[in-house]
Amino acid sequence: MKKIVSALFLLAFQTFAFAQEPAPYAQITNVLSRNTVSLSGDWNTLVDLYEEGFYNYRGKAKPLDQTMFMDQSFFADETRLVEYDFDHAPILKVPGDWNTQRADLYRYEGTIWYRKSFDWTRKEGKRYFLYFGAANYTSIVGLNRQLLGKHVGGFTPFDFEVTDVLKEGKNSLVVKVDNRRHTQDVPTTTFDWWNYGGITRDVCIIETPATFIRDYSLSLRKEAVPSDPKAAKKAERDVLKYGRTIEGWVRLDGAQASQTVTVEIPELNVRQQVTANAEGYAPFSFKAKVGLWSPESPKLYDVRISSGDDSVSDRIGFRTIEARGNELYLNGKKIFCRGVCIHEEKPYDAGGRSFSKEDARTLLGWVKELNGNFVRLAHYPHNETMIRTAEEMGIMVWSEIPVYWHIDWTNPETYANAENQLVENITRDRNRANIIIWSVSNETPLGDARLKFLSKLIDKAHEMDPTRLVSSAMEKTYIDRNTVTCNDPLAEKVDLMSFNEYVGWYDGDADKCDRVKWVFDIKKPVFISEFGGGALAGRHGDVKQRFTEENQEYLFQKQVVMFSKMEGLAGTTPWILKDFRSPKRFLTGIQDDYNRKGLISENGQKKKAFAVMQKWYEQLKKEYE
Numbered sequence: 001m002k003k004i005v006s007a008l009f010l011l012a013f014q015t016f017a018f019a020q021e022p023a024p025y026a027q028i029t030n031v032l033s034r035n036t037v038s039l040s041g042d043w044n045t046l047v048d049l050y051e052e053g054f055y056n057y058r059g060k061a062k063p064l065d066q067t068m069f070m071d072q073s074f075f076a077d078e079t080r081l082v083e084y085d086f087d088h089a090p091i092l093k094v095p096g097d098w099n100t101q102r103a104d105l106y107r108y109e110g111t112i113w114y115r116k117s118f119d120w121t122r123k124e125g126k127r128y129f130l131y132f133g134a135a136n137y138t139s140i141v142g143l144n145r146q147l148l149g150k151h152v153g154g155f156t157p158f159d160f161e162v163t164d165v166l167k168e169g170k171n172s173l174v175v176k177v178d179n180r181r182h183t184q185d186v187p188t189t190t191f192d193w194w195n196y197g198g199i200t201r202d203v204c205i206i207e208t209p210a211t212f213i214r215d216y217s218l219s220l221r222k223e224a225v226p227s228d229p230k231a232a233k234k235a236e237r238d239v240l241k242y243g244r245t246i247e248g249w250v251r252l253d254g255a256q257a258s259q260t261v262t263v264e265i266p267e268l269n270v271r272q273q274v275t276a277n278a279e280g281y282a283p284f285s286f287k288a289k290v291g292l293w294s295p296e297s298p299k300l301y302d303v304r305i306s307s308g309d310d311s312v313s314d315r316i317g318f319r320t321i322e323a324r325g326n327e328l329y330l331n332g333k334k335i336f337c338r339g340v341c342i343h344e345e346k347p348y349d350a351g352g353r354s355f356s357k358e359d360a361r362t363l364l365g366w367v368k369e370l371n372g373n374f375v376r377l378a379h380y381p382h383n384e385t386m387i388r389t390a391e392e393m394g395i396m397v398w399s400e401i402p403v404y405w406h407i408d409w410t411n412p413e414t415y416a417n418a419e420n421q422l423v424e425n426i427t428r429d430r431n432r433a434n435i436i437i438w439s440v441s442n443e444t445p446l447g448d449a450r451l452k453f454l455s456k457l458i459d460k461a462h463e464m465d466p467t468r469l470v471s472s473a474m475e476k477t478y479i480d481r482n483t484v485t486c487n488d489p490l491a492e493k494v495d496l497m498s499f500n501e502y503v504g505w506y507d508g509d510a511d512k513c514d515r516v517k518w519v520f521d522i523k524k525p526v527f528i529s530e531f532g533g534g535a536l537a538g539r540h541g542d543v544k545q546r547f548t549e550e551n552q553e554y555l556f557q558k559q560v561v562m563f564s565k566m567e568g569l570a571g572t573t574p575w576i577l578k579d580f581r582s583p584k585r586f587l588t589g590i591q592d593d594y595n596r597k598g599l600i601s602e603n604g605q606k607k608k609a610f611a612v613m614q615k616w617y618e619q620l621k622k623e624y625e
């Protein structure tokens with residue numbers, strides 16, 4: 001069906017070549033520090049269940065001039081038959097999912113047309129880019145009756161150059177957002193979270209000079225620790241004497257691409273100048289006596305990059321992360337990731353996608369209260385504010401793309417889509433010191449096609465970013481009744497032995513934790529990426545009674561004892577910080593469309609299990625810090 005739809009789409013628009021297809025590495029980074037005009041706020045919207053704005057009654061795609069991208073107004077000339085009018089259409093807020101803004105859209109899956117009119121005054125010599133933080137899932141964007149392009153994937157940013165499309169005076173921006181699910185998509189048709197639709201993150205216009213800084217990277221060079229103790233000591237002394245090597249690159253975009261680039265870190269007295277090549281690529285490296293970023297001391301430096309008429313500032317931290325045998329080292333010091341999983345949902349009752357600094361502070365404040373130093377941002381890239389706030393607060397991050405459960409492993413378009421989401425995620429966040437792990441998938445079934453697909457993604461992540469660890473949330477396997485391991489062949493490829501376990505919830509009852517024994521052939525840091533069980537806050541009963549706070553508390557107590565016997569355990573992220581909406585949860589009076597595995601309810605009420613993790617993490621904190 002999807003193939004037919006795309007074919008029709010192409011047929012209708014073949015004469016309107018896209019100004020810019022989203023391409024790998026294409027998006028502009030660090031938008032927060034650029035010169036922008038926000039288009040967030042009220043947008044007029046039309047709910048188009050039958051795709052009327054796009055297809056005619058024979059099921060054929062309409063020519064562009066008959067689609068809603070034309071932004072016609074019936075009321076402007078009532079002698080013409082135009083059966084829509086954005087000016088009088090209901091409002092949805094951007095950013096924001098549509099499901100929690102209007103009761104009639106609670107379960108809506110389909111197309112909604114968004115229209116924003118805005119006034120514009122052009123400045124000579126400038127370039128303009130229309131930027132979307134994210135829209136779920138397929139977005140087609142038109143500006144002033146011209147198609148700009150299409151973006152697929154609900155959680156990563158995209159932009160289009162609109163220098164020649166913006167008009168002096170009134171402009172019409174129309175976006176068709178469709179969140180229907182399909183088997184070949186990433187994620188596919190079934191997943192355990194709400195399929196929030198809409199333009200869920202900020203939209204803005206970025207203004208740049210003719211040649212501008214599109215992207216850059218700064219990080220500590222990864223240096224192998226010499227195995228010989230004498231050489232290791234010398235390396236340490238050299239660091240004290242000369243500092244560490246910071247390396248990176250800047251990528252310019254524009255006709256004057258081969259110009260000088262200056263990188264400054266005033267606090268370190270760094271001022272480096274390099275000249276970009278004809279493609280605008282300017283690599284550099286220098287030594288600096290740099291203080292390192294860590295959860296205990298989340299040091300960030302003001303960095304300024306300038307070239308010609310453009311300059312971008314950022315706050316950047318420096319650190320190293322490595323796996324040595326079955327141990328994890330941050331800045332050469334052994335760590336334990338005291339984590340928790342989080343979905344991108346608002347912290348309090350209305351739910352819906354979160355995007356604000358305030359939401360990030362509340363959610364991450366709870367992580368701190370738990371004595372945590374780590375979050376697994378499941379199961380897709382969260383908003384940039386969340387990552388940056390975690391970085392400021394000293395919280396390490398596992399960042400993931402939604403390759404979840406059953407993916408169409410043999411479909412090349414599905415692979416291209418997954419890789420594009422990975423590339424957009426790494427491109428946006430590669431300068432964030434707190435991200436230590438890129439994850440390429442969650443709970444995917446063993447098989448050759450899957451192994452090939454995921455191995456390619458892992459290679460891509462390593463190629464784009466050799467400074468971080470790459471992993472996947474795998475699954476456990478029983479060797480015999482009570483002996484458990486993870487024998488996923490992917491374990492050879494990833495940097496961590498990470499898996500979801502759920503002993504005592506999907507797998508037996510909590511007492512089973514006392515019986516199972518964990519063994520691992522491969523010596524890699526063991527990371528429990530999910531475990532836990534459900535409880536409705538305020539529902540009390542016996543420790544054996546499911547969905548009571550006592551049962552969840554008991555399960556966590558048993559899990560913690562089990563963990564203390566696991567060799568090579570380097571981190572845990574219980575599922576999950578807060579109850580979250582899911583259409584897969586049917587128990588009336590208990591679940592009511594919520595997955596109840598949160599340590600905290602959707603209203604911010606802490607359940608008894610919260611205290612179990614808090615106490616265990618407090619002990620670990622003392623042990624490791």
Ligand code: GCB
Binds near residue numbers: 192379442500530575
């Ligand atoms: C899992 C999934 C997660 C689900 C969770 C559950 O293994 O990774 O997305 O929400 O289990 O609660 O069943």
